[in-house]
Amino acid sequence: MAHATGTVESHVQHHFKSSDQQFSSAKLGMWLFLFTEIMFFGGLFVAYIVYRAWNPELFTLAATQLDTVLGAVNTVVLIGSSLTVALAIRAAQFDKQKQIINYLLITIFLATVFLVIKYFEYTHKFDMGILPGAMYTFEGIDHPKANVFFSIYYMMTGLHGIHVVIGIGLMVWLVLKAMKGAYTSSYYTPVEITGLYWHLVDIIWIFLFPLMYLID
Amino acid sequence: MSAHHAIPLKTLLSTTLALVVLTVVTIAVFYLNIPAPFDVVVALFLATFKATLVAMFFMGLYYDEKFNTVVLIFSFLFFFVFIGITLLDTLFRESSISIW
Numbered sequence: 001m002a003h004a005t006g007t008v009e010s011h012v013q014h015h016f017k018s019s020d021q022q023f024s025s026a027k028l029g030m031w032l033f034l035f036t037e038i039m040f041f042g043g044l045f046v047a048y049i050v051y052r053a054w055n056p057e058l059f060t061l062a063a064t065q066l067d068t069v070l071g072a073v074n075t076v077v078l079i080g081s082s083l084t085v086a087l088a089i090r091a092a093q094f095d096k097q098k099q100i101i102n103y104l105l106i107t108i109f110l111a112t113v114f115l116v117i118k119y120f121e122y123t124h125k126f127d128m129g130i131l132p133g134a135m136y137t138f139e140g141i142d143h144p145k146a147n148v149f150f151s152i153y154y155m156m157t158g159l160h161g162i163h164v165v166i167g168i169g170l171m172v173w174l175v176l177k178a179m180k181g182a183y184t185s186s187y188y189t190p191v192e193i194t195g196l197y198w199h200l201v202d203i204i205w206i207f208l209f210p211l212m213y214l215i216d
Numbered sequence: 217m218s219a220h221h222a223i224p225l226k227t228l229l230s231t232t233l234a235l236v237v238l239t240v241v242t243i244a245v246f247y248l249n250i251p252a253p254f255d256v257v258v259a260l261f262l263a264t265f266k267a268t269l270v271a272m273f274f275m276g277l278y279y280d281e282k283f284n285t286v287v288l289i290f291s292f293l294f295f296f297v298f299i300g301i302t303l304l305d306t307l308f309r310e311s312s313i314s315i316w
Contacts, residue, residue: 023220024281031284035291042295049299050306056252068243075239083232086223086274093222199275203267209239210259214246 011187023189030193034200041204044156048211051148061141062149063215065130067121071213074117075205081110082202085171085195092188100178100191104171107198111168118161125150153212160208163201170194221279231273238266 016022052059084107091099129137132154136147174191177183183191242262250258272278277285 020220027280028284028287031287035287038291038295039298042298045295046299046302050302053303053307068246072239072243076236079232079235079239082235082270082274083228086228090222090225090228093220196275199270202274203270206266206270207260207263210242210246210263214242214259216246216249216255 019186023192026189026193027196030196034196037200041156041159044152044159045207048152048156051152055143055145055148058143058145058149059215061143062146062153063213065125065138065141066153066213067124068213070117070121071209074114075209077110077114077117078202078205081107081114082199084110085198088174089188089191089195092183092191093185095185097178097181097183100183100188101175104175104178104191108168108171108175111164111171114164115161115168118157156208157212160201160204163204167194167198167201170197221276223273223276223279227273231269234269235266238262238269 012019012022016025084103088100088103088107091097091103125131128140130150131137131147132151133147136150138146171194174183174194177190242259245258245262246255249255271288277288
């Protein structure tokens with residue numbers, strides 16, 4: 001290290017000039033990934049827009065089968081989990097090891113609450129024969145294409161649900177690493193990056209909630 | 217601006233409060249039964265405002281290097297192009313052609 005100025009920390013890869021540069025690059029990389037995520041969900045939102053433009057009355061009728069209260073509770077649950085993940089990052093920035101773990105555990109708990117509520121919503125619909133595509137047997141909606149709305153509903157909320165499951169997996173991994181003291185104020189990139197991912201999952205739901213549950 | 221900016225606790229808490237209040241407003245607007253196109257417009261306006269709060273204060277774009285904001289804005293621009301070009305097809309099809 002001919003030009004070493006100050007201490008080079010062990011987590012800095014050789015191709016980065018400094019810890020800050022590495023951190024900024026990781027964040028930019030994550031934002032580019034979130035870009036692809038927006039386009040990924042974007043495809044489904046476009047399907048939603050096209051079918052709603054074709055069948056506006058279908059969306060009004062079918063949305064009555066969705067439980068507004070459960071959707072609203074889940075919205076608040078996800079907002080709360082966004083706060084706790086932000087607090088976990090803050091804890092890392094102030095070197096509060098125990099708080100990182102606690103806030104991540106609360107976030108995992110809230111994410112699980114979200115999935116449990118979603119499970120009850122799904123099973124209630126399955127019992128009534130509200131299934132996607134050709135499996136649809138429910139007769140309570142007077143529209144020949146009622147199954148189309150629910151195909152879109154299951155694809156969008158399902159893909160979102162998969163993202164919640166992946167988020168839980170990532171946060172369990174973060175907790176295990178944090179228990180070994182991996183994250184400090186000088187290195188907490190994985191917590192920050194997972195936080196960005198989790199907030200995007202929240203943003204997607206912020207749009208899904210009014211578009212699915214609040215139509216009339 | 218440093219990429220390592222710690223977001224003030226007060227900012228995080230007031231953002232959360234604002235998001236919950238806006239969720240209540242969204243639901244209240246739904247029960248007001250605003251006529252057809254405007255209910256969607258209001259709901260999407262509120263959702264976009266909420267998403268902006270999340271992006272600025274939870275995701276830290278307000279404190280961050282501006283290029284990350286540019287990435288986010290461009291993702292939405294490309295999404296609008298995606299919607300626009302698709303609707304140019306689907307909204308103007310012959311009614312005799314069976315859709316789906």
